[in-house]
Amino acid sequence: MKTNACTRSFLTHFCLFSIAFLLLQSTALSAPESVTAAKAGLFDPAVMNESFEESELSSGSWSQGVGNPWSVFGTPGRLFTVYQGGGYPNAAMGSQFIDGYDYTIYQQIGTYTSDTDLQVEAWYGPRVDDSAELTVALLAGPAYADAKIIAAKTLTAASKINKFTIDFNTVTQGTTGDPLFLQVSGDPKRYGNLDFIQVHTDAPTISRTNVKAQPVKTEFSDDLRQLIGDYNTVFDSPSQDETGNVPLGNGNVGMNLWVEEDGDLLFYVSRNDAWAEAMTLYKLGRIRLSLNPNPFRTGYPYRQELKLIDGRCDIEAGREGQKVSLSVLVDSDSPTIYVKAECEVPTMVTTSIYNWRIGNRRDMHEPMNSISSWTFAGAPDSVEMYESADQSDWISEPGVITTWHRNEDSIVPLAVKWQHMEDYADIINDPFKDNTFGMRVSLDSEAGAQVIAHNMIRNKKTDKNFTLRVTTHAAQTPTLEEWQTQIRKLAATAPSPETAIDRTSKWWNDYWNRSWIFISDNSGTDKSAFEVTRAYVLGKFQYACQMRSKYAAHFQGGIFTVDPKIAWYGPDPRDTGATPDYRFYGTDYWWQNVRFMYLPQMAQGSFDFMKPFFSLYLDKAEIFKARAKQYYNAEGIYFQECMSEFGLPAMRNFGWGAEEYSEGYTRNIWQQALEYGVVLLDYCRYTENTEFLKSKVIPWCTESLRFYDTRFPKDDDGRIRITPTHAVETYWVDVVNDQPSVAGLHYICRRLLALPANVTTDEDREYWKKIQASLPPIPKRKLDGRTFPDNAESYNPQRFNFEAPDLYTVFPFRIYGLDITDQPIEEARYAWKKMPNPGHSCWYQTGILAARLGLTKGAKEDVVIRSRTRMVRTDTLVRPLPEFRFPGYMGSPHDWCPDHDGPGNMMSTLQEMLLQNTDDGKMLLLPAWPKEWDVKFKLHAAQNTVIEGTCKNGQIEDLQVTPKERLKDVVFSSSEMSE
CATH class of the missing domain: 1.50.10.10 (Glycosyltransferase)
Known part of the structure; x- marks a missing residue:
């Protein structure tokens, strides 16, 4: 790295970190060849001491800015700078010039188990002041903001670099399943001290079930990028209403996003852990973003693209010379929603928050409330159950509005009593009592922002660039104040929109590299191949948006439900006061349905998505x-x-x-x-x-x-x-x-x-x-x-x-x-x-049965019918009922929508048409695949095997089996049964 004088002065006081990439490789990285500090051109050898060579970290180039997996906590000082590089994918270096400021860098390294055991090797020093300290700690908690230190070791520097070995053996203070963080904190004591640390760890257990993440490619091929891009959802006009919404999410936090013609950009905010008292799953609210001048006028150019490979939605709108470019995403590694805007002309921005529960306590005996809580539905009048009103704060932080729901009660004690389980109450966990969830909304603008009403934020004057940030949080906390502290900390540690865009794109790139199925019809006349592939790809996208939560996903709408007055199943909710929190059957887990969301994840290589499904029952x-x-x-x-x-x-x-x-x-x-x-x-x-x-x-x-x-x-x-x-x-x-x-x-x-x-x-x-x-x-x-x-x-x-x-x-x-x-x-x-009754929607097993029996025609028929089972709006007399614009939302004759078990059922069928594992270790290839369909595929199989190839006109091409010794277990099993 070339450095100027200012940068070199920063580098007289720095900290350097290097750690193996545990989540994917589970091995320590080898150090680059040792070179002298002088050769590296980074540090003054007189300051560094010759023993710096022992660290073997002085080679490689460094660039400013920290990225995944390291994050910086807080704002240590205005001259604190972070660099990344040095020949290590995970290395980070902090430069601290002003005395008296601590600094902390952390990263998630896995998931806590009761037998968490790892070793850290560290080189630390030299110091002008030997009293300076550096602390290496393990933390566990639902998120870094609420993580607790479960083990820590403090190192005291000397006048030269010393090697330390730190053992964290059988740490037993955490909660099984919580994310596990490695945190390194320095206290320089005074100017002139130099922090230096190299950290290597053994691979810790990364989940309560010791899930092994499969290796993935780190780069897309151009071919694969194009194949994914063919299924992006593109609109050339704004939408009429929320029937034009598209989904976004990071595995726990989600949003339904739409733009209304002659109107505004809107989105619902949701979390898969936003549990209210009676086990209803609430939205956090709805956000409206209004721009003046308005680029969404009728007749103005408009282009909206849901970019699957990047996990974001890009919008460009407005007439020539007044265009607005928007990038909307949920950050892959923090509970933060970003709307990043660049405008050709100065623009006034107003953000409005709509929360239909502010000040409204809900009596769960009301019919529409009761149906939304299957856990409470049918209760006699003598049993009282309320869900508390939401609250908001638009005063404490300038330019910020925070809304929240805090559970004052819980359905669990009632259920324990009425199911005669009082003798076992101590083994029944209550996930609802004191659960608090909500969002903190802020507007980043060079002109500054101000709260103009209890639910509105506006920039102080027009601006060309701005970012709307929505930080979300859910946690069981003893007090509301603790939750408020946590969400502020989360907001303070959230990355810049540029960093969020980059790392979110990388996460989604890696996700799509796990597996794929792309079908084409070799006659060129059958559009069903495209429709089935689209349903498969968009179904995978929606699953990835909601399957990294602590809790299992929900088949009946998941986190992407909409206003029930537009699309419903069961009782007609119009004129009942039903809100977007309503869903028929509530949020309980029905085995026949929820299993189909998780069964296809193994062949897709998404073993990490299985963790909440395992917790749901095993725990x-x-x-x-x-x-x-x-x-x-x-x-x-x-x-x-x-x-x-x-x-x-x-x-x-x-x-x-x-x-x-x-x-x-x-x-x-x-x-x-x-x-x-x-x-x-x-x-x-x-x-x-x-x-x-x-x-x-x-x-x-x-x-x-x-x-x-x-x-x-x-x-x-x-x-x-x-x-x-x-x-x-x-x-x-x-x-x-x-x-x-x-x-x-x-x-x-x-x-x-x-x-x-x-x-x-x-x-x-x-x-x-x-x-x-x-x-x-x-x-x-x-x-x-x-x-x-x-x-x-x-x-x-x-x-x-x-x-x-x-x-x-x-x-x-x-x-x-x-x-x-x-x-x-x-x-x-x-x-x-x-x-x-050979059904072709929801939980019907018709297709997967056909695939396992080698009945190719029946299996194909099933996936084709399922791919066309679109979610429709039910609030109109128009027939046939108009479909939602996003083609990935599936309908169901039995469940609340969008339906999520039907797509999973279709995925399993399609995957078993291509590949089946046998009980004796063989892999049946193409056991029920129609010859008129060509396909490119990559699927995971038993014994940590990955199979990738192409089938054209019924013939396999370019077959790759990893590991190679498993090739002998592949059995070509094309079946042409008379059906």
């Missing part, structure tokens, strides 16, 4: 055991179809005044824990994570078997007799040995007994064999000389819903399959053709 295993004991005096694990975030069923399903779970459709469905066990086993098959397998997965699966063993009686032959039971939601009456339960028990036993002996115990294996020997046979029946799987051993044929319980033998339990020989696959194919 509540003790609650599930307690429920088995309480209601049935049984042992083991089970959970029911509809579950709250805190581990108990929604009260609408349990029943107010009921002795046990009583909702008719789902009362006696038992196999959910077995299905979840398959997901866990598949995850371990993909990642080869034996520690997770032994500590979490095998115990879960064993306890799910134990529930059946202790819940149900044995017949005269010693076989488990499962009754009362349902065959999913379709058959309720006189059902014995329902197929989903029987198939699940057989399949889990088979998978467990196939595990290597070194990850199991003799005691476990004997128990699995005992269970296996006590299982009833797979129910089958005969018709017209054909044998095929049945819905149960015996049942009343009256139907109450539209599932195919008989085909749970194909998905999720692979009793039948293309590679399985002990059950004739033609039996299952015949059952598929005889399905009474």
Whole structure:
């Protein structure tokens, strides 16, 4: 780096950091070849001391500005400068010239577990004042702003550089699953002191489940960039209303963005952890940005592009000479929304905040409020439940408005009481009490900004450039004041809009590099190939916008719901006062639906997205055991179809005044824990994570078997007799040995007994064999000389819903399959053709069943129909109903919209049409792929394998398998079945 005199004076007092890139590589970087400080041209050797050579960090060039993964906390002083480079992707250097200012640099290095263990090697010094200190600390918390120090070591400098080894062994003070931060803080004491530190760590555990992130490419190829860009959403005119909104998000914070013709730019702000008292998921509010002169006038040029590869929306509008360019995004690494604007003429900017809950306490007995909280719905009048009013502050900080909702109560104690679980209250976590969420809105303008009303901010005079910042935050805090301190700290540490744009683009580039599927029709006449690819790509985008939260995503609208008066399912909410917080079915987790959001993530290489899904159920295993004991005096694990975030069923399903779970459709469905066990086993098959397998997965699966063993009686032959039971939601009456339960028990036993002996115990294996020997046979029946799987051993044929319980033998339990020989696959194919209700939306399993059976035509039909199931506005008499402008919003005949389980279902089908893992380690390639579709693909497979290639006219080209030794396990399995 070339330096001027001013920069060299800064460099007489600096700190230097280097750390291995833990989240992707999990290895320490090797140091560059040692050179003298003089050769590097960076530092004065007389000041640095010859021992600087020992650090091996003096080579490489440096540039001003800190970036991912390091962040600077606070404002240490007006002459504090940060540099990055030095031949290390993660190196940062701080220069501090003014005496008496501390400095702190930090980065997230993983996720806390109870066995967090790492080592730091540091070279530190020299010092003019030996009393100067530098502290290396580990912090854990939901975000850096609320993170607590869980371990720290302080180093005291000497007159020369000394090497220190710092061990952080088995740190046990954090909360499992919280982000883990490495923080380095210096206190120079006085001018002339020199900070110098090199940090290397062993790879810490990066999640509670030891998730291994797959390596990804760091750069897009031009070809891939163009392929992604073909599915950008581009508008050449503003929208009529919020039916023209497009989604943006960073995995937890989201926004629905739209521009109204002759109007303004607007967006809803949402978070996946904005829980109110009754487990309703609130919007944080709506923002309106008004510009004068207005570039959105009718007839003015307009172009809006949702840039998928960069995770942002760019808008250019206005007539010649008065154009406005806007970049809108949610920062990938902070809970901050940015609207960055460049105007050709000085512009007056007004920001308005609309919060429909300010001053309005909500009585949860009101019908539209109650439906939004399935956890409270149906409560008797004697049970009181309110959600507190939102508040705002437009006085404390000049030019800033902060709004928030603070929970004064919680539904959890009510649910514990009414479900007779008081004896187990100590194991039921309450995520709602004192939860506080909100946003801090500010306007950065050279002209300055001022609050002109309780909900409005305006620049003090016209300006050509400005940035609207919306900092969001949610946390359970003992006091409101603590939350306010935290959100201010988050705002103070948020990066510049330029840094946010750059690092957000990099995150999304890396995300798209994990996997892809791009389809084209080789006849050139069928537009369905484009429609299916678009649905797949835009579905992935929406998932990535909301799947990095502490909590699992929601299938019924997720964080992208809109005003229910425009699009609804169920009761008509018009003229009811319903707000954008409303959604039918509330925010409870329905197993049949939520699973489809997470199943495709493994083949896409997004194992990190699985963490909240694992937490949702795994972390509540003790609650599930307690429920088995309480209601049935049984042992083991089970959970029911509809579950709250805190581990108990929604009260609408349990029943107010009921002795046990009583909702008719789902009362006696038992196999959910077995299905979840398959997901866990598949995850371990993909990642080869034996520690997770032994500590979490095998115990879960064993306890799910134990529930059946202790819940149900044995017949005269010693076989488990499962009754009362349902065959999913379709058959309720006189059902014995329902197929989903029987198939699940057989399949889990088979998978467990196939595990290597070194990850199991003799005691476990004997128990699995005992269970296996006590299982009833797979129910089958005969018709017209054909044998095929049945819905149960015996049942009343009256139907109450539209599932195919008989085909749970194909998905999720692979009793039948293309590679399985002990059950004739033609039996299952015949059952598929005889399905009474082969649906193609929402949770219907029609497509994935067809793919697993090699029924190419049926699988293709399913994904094509799903790709055309668009979200429509329901507030009009126009027929057909007008679609929302964003083509990625999917509709559903069963759920609140946008629907998110339907797209995931389609993704799984499409992926299994291309690639299937077998139970013996093989990979079936093209098992149900139509020859008329060409495809470029990259998918992840079992044993940390990645398969990339192109298929043209039914022939594979450019096949790449990583690692190469897995190529021998690829089986070409193109299936042309008569359907």
